[in-house]
Each structure stands twice: as structure tokens, then as C-alpha cells.
Amino acid sequence: MTKVLLTREINQTYREKIKDLGYQVQLMEEGGSLEDIDLALGGLALRKLDFSQLKKLQAVFLTSMGVDYLPLDYFSKKGIILANNQGVYAETIGEFIVFNLLQLQKANRFFIQKQEAHLWEKPKTGLGTLKGKTVLFFGTGSLAQAGARRLEAFGVQLLGYRKSPKPQAPFQEIVTDQNLDQALKRADFLVLTLPKTKETYHLINRDLLAKTKPGVKIINVARGDIIQEEALVDYLESGHVAGACLDVFEKEPLDPASPLWDMDQVYITPHHSYSSEGDREIEYKTIMENLKRFKKNQPLIHVVDTDKGY
Ligand SMILES: NC(=O)C1=CN([C@@H]2O[C@H](COP(=O)(O)OP(=O)(O)OC[C@H]3O[C@@H](n4cnc5c(N)ncnc54)[C@H](O)[C@@H]3O)[C@@H](O)[C@H]2O)C=CC1
Numbered sequence: 001m002t003k004v005l006l007t008r009e010i011n012q013t014y015r016e017k018i019k020d021l022g023y024q025v026q027l028m029e030e031g032g033s034l035e036d037i038d039l040a041l042g043g044l045a046l047r048k049l050d051f052s053q054l055k056k057l058q059a060v061f062l063t064s065m066g067v068d069y070l071p072l073d074y075f076s077k078k079g080i081i082l083a084n085n086q087g088v089y090a091e092t093i094g095e096f097i098v099f100n101l102l103q104l105q106k107a108n109r110f111f112i113q114k115q116e117a118h119l120w121e122k123p124k125t126g127l128g129t130l131k132g133k134t135v136l137f138f139g140t141g142s143l144a145q146a147g148a149r150r151l152e153a154f155g156v157q158l159l160g161y162r163k164s165p166k167p168q169a170p171f172q173e174i175v176t177d178q179n180l181d182q183a184l185k186r187a188d189f190l191v192l193t194l195p196k197t198k199e200t201y202h203l204i205n206r207d208l209l210a211k212t213k214p215g216v217k218i219i220n221v222a223r224g225d226i227i228q229e230e231a232l233v234d235y236l237e238s239g240h241v242a243g244a245c246l247d248v249f250e251k252e253p254l255d256p257a258s259p260l261w262d263m264d265q266v267y268i269t270p271h272h273s274y275s276s277e278g279d280r281e282i283e284y285k286t287i288m289e290n291l292k293r294f295k296k297n298q299p300l301i302h303v304v305d306t307d308k309g310y
């Protein structure tokens with residue numbers, strides 16, 4: 001019988017459903033031999049595994065969309081198939097992007113602080129409008145598209161940075177390395193939706209920030225390491241970057257001593273933009289489908305290119 005290693009991230013209902021498909025399951029947190037495991041299923045908890053002990057491992061199915069926390073080079077070398085939860089959190093994160101753009105534009109934190117202090121005060125500058133603003137998405141995948149589609153209603157200019165210049169809806173302009181500098185001069189908002197890879201690590205660094213428009217605001221719902229956090233702090237302190245909504249950080253949980261917590265123009269969420277109201281069926285759809293396919297030896301869906309990292 002095919003043996004599946006599960007982490008506690010797979011909830012009890014689905015552990016039973018996986019057994020019903022005819023798999024033998026073993027809970028990672030309960031220990032046991034790893035020698036005869038064929039499949040591994042879970043999310044972030046899988047990074048605790050020493051994959052070299054799983055001698056028979058054929059495939060890994062993830063609850064997450066990001067794959068950066070796994071030994072991708074090892075998977076490539078061993079021919080271990082990796083499938084992620086592509087697109088599953090796009091709706092919740094698409095809304096979160098819109099919510100964050102509005103928070104930044106409408107200075108929400110100012111009002112929350114004044115309300116908590118029972119103060120009837122207005123900010124020095126008006127709230128303005130998103131209409132006519134330029135929003136540059138880094139990445140044009142499922143999260144970027146979900147955010148951008150929702151933003152069409154606000155009359156913003158939608159720019160998408162990607163490697164190939166091929167047009168892609170709903171972005172009005174595609175930006176590549178060739179014209180990134182010009183786009184940075186125009187963008188009022190940068191929205192990061194890139195996977196963390198060797199290429200995107202610290203992409204938003206001092207050099208890039210120096211090319212941005214004064215007053216730019218940044219949203220990161222992707223991975224913390226895409227931003228050089230120290231540089232961002234300096235640029236926020238100088239006021240060149242006028243605001244940031246950060247859901248992800250170089251080190252999670254964010255250090256309680258980080259200056260980011262207390263900055264007026266910074267909004268922090270604890271890697272929670274993806275969370276749903278418990279819509280488990282959707283969250284497990286890909287994994288269940290892949291388990292059925294694996295049994296029948298059919299091609300799997302949402303297979304990640306472990307060489308590229310997404
Ligand atoms: N905050 C959270 O809770 C969540 C964060 N994420 C993160 O967001 C990332 C993106 O998710 P999706 O949009 O679903 O991924 P996706 O795979 O649909 O899209 C990623 C896009 O980035 C582009 N890309 C990759 N490397 C690039 C580079 N060097 N230069 C330019 N473009 C590049 C790809 O071509 C693709 O269009 C995930 O990899 C994950 O790390 C995903 C879900 C939840």
C-alpha cells in the first residue's frame with residue numbers, strides 16, 4: 001500500500017479522506033520510520049524533515065503556494081515531484097492587496113490611532129484617491145492577477161513586471177528588466193507577488209529603492225526576503241518610501257524590537273493574508289486531485305519546476 005507522510009497541517013477530516021482513497025498514512029509529528037514513505041503532504045512543517053531519510057519518496061504535495069522553504073535542488077537531483085497549491089489563496093490575497101492599497105491611500109492607521117486615543121483630529125494632508133495612480137506589480141501570476149483584476153474598478157494604471165514582454169491581461173503595460181527603471185520612476189505603489197528564488201532574493205534593495213518615485217508605497221504579500229528589510233527601514237525613515245503593508249518578513253515572527261512596528265505609515269500582518277474562513281474544500285482540492293491521479297499513474301497538476309523555484 002502507498003504510504004503517505006502527513007504533517008498536522010493536514011486537518012483530521014482530510015487525513016480520514018486520504019485513508020479512504022486507499023493510502024496508508026503516518027503523522028510526521030508522531031515519529032516512525034521514514035524509509036518506506038512514498039509521498040509527503042503538508043506545508044511549512046515539512047521543512048523540519050531530513051528528506052535524505054525518505055529513500056523511497058516520489059512526490060511532495062503542498063498546502064502552500066510558496067515552495068522556497070524546501071530543498072529544491074535535492075528534489076531536482078532525486079527526481080522528486082513537487083506540486084504546490086497554486087492559485088488557492090488568490091481570491092483572499094487579491095482582496096487583501098486592494099484593502100492594503102486603500103489603507104495606504106486613506107491613511108487608515110492615523111484614524112485608528114486617533115480613535116483609540118479618543119481624539120477628533122484630521123491628518124495634515126487630504127486622503128486623495130487611487131484613481132489615476134500607477135500600480136506596479138512585481139510578478140504577474142495568480143496573486144498579481146487577482147489583485148489587478150479587482151483594481152480595474154478603481155481606475156488605476158496597472159503595470160506588471162515579468163521576464164517576458166508578452167502582453168498579459170489585466171495589465172495595461174508589461175515591464176521587463178529593459179524598462180524597469182522608467183516604470184519605477186512612475187509607480188505610486190509597488191506590489192510584490194513574486195516567488196522567492198535566487199533571482200528575486202533582495203530584489204527590492206537599496207539600488208532599486210533609489211530609483212523609485214519619492215512617496216512610493218510598497219505592499220509585500222509574497223516573501224519577506226524579496227525586500228532587503230534594512231534598506232526599506234532606512235527609506236521609510238527618510239520618508240522617500242511613504243508607506244508599506246507587510247505580511248511577510250525576512251525573519252518570521254518579526255522581531256518585537258523591529259522599528260517597523262512603530263512606524264506610522266507601516267501596516268503589519270503576521271503572514272496571514274491568505275487565511276480563509278475555513279473553506280477547506282477549496283484548500284484541499286489540488287491535493288485530493290493529485291492523490292487520485294497519483295494512484296492511477298496520471299499526470300499531476302500544479303507541478304513546480306524545482307530548477308526555477310516556482
Ligand atoms: N502571504 C501569503 O500568505 C502567501 C504568499 N505567497 C507567495 O506568493 C508567491 C507568488 O504566488 P503566485 O502569484 O500564486 O505565483 P505564480 O507562480 O502564479 O506567479 C509568480 C510570477 O512571478 C514571476 N516571476 C518569477 N520569477 C521572476 C523574476 N525573477 N522576475 C520577474 N518575474 C518573475 C513568474 O513568471 C510568475 O508570473 C508564492 O511563490 C508565495 O511565495 C503565496 C500564497 C500566500
Ligand SMILES: O=C(O)C(=O)COP(=O)(O)O
Pocket residue numbers: 043044063064065066067089274
Ligand atoms: O501558500 C503560501 O505560500 C503561503 O505563504 C501561505 O502560508 P503558509 O506558507 O502555508 O504558511
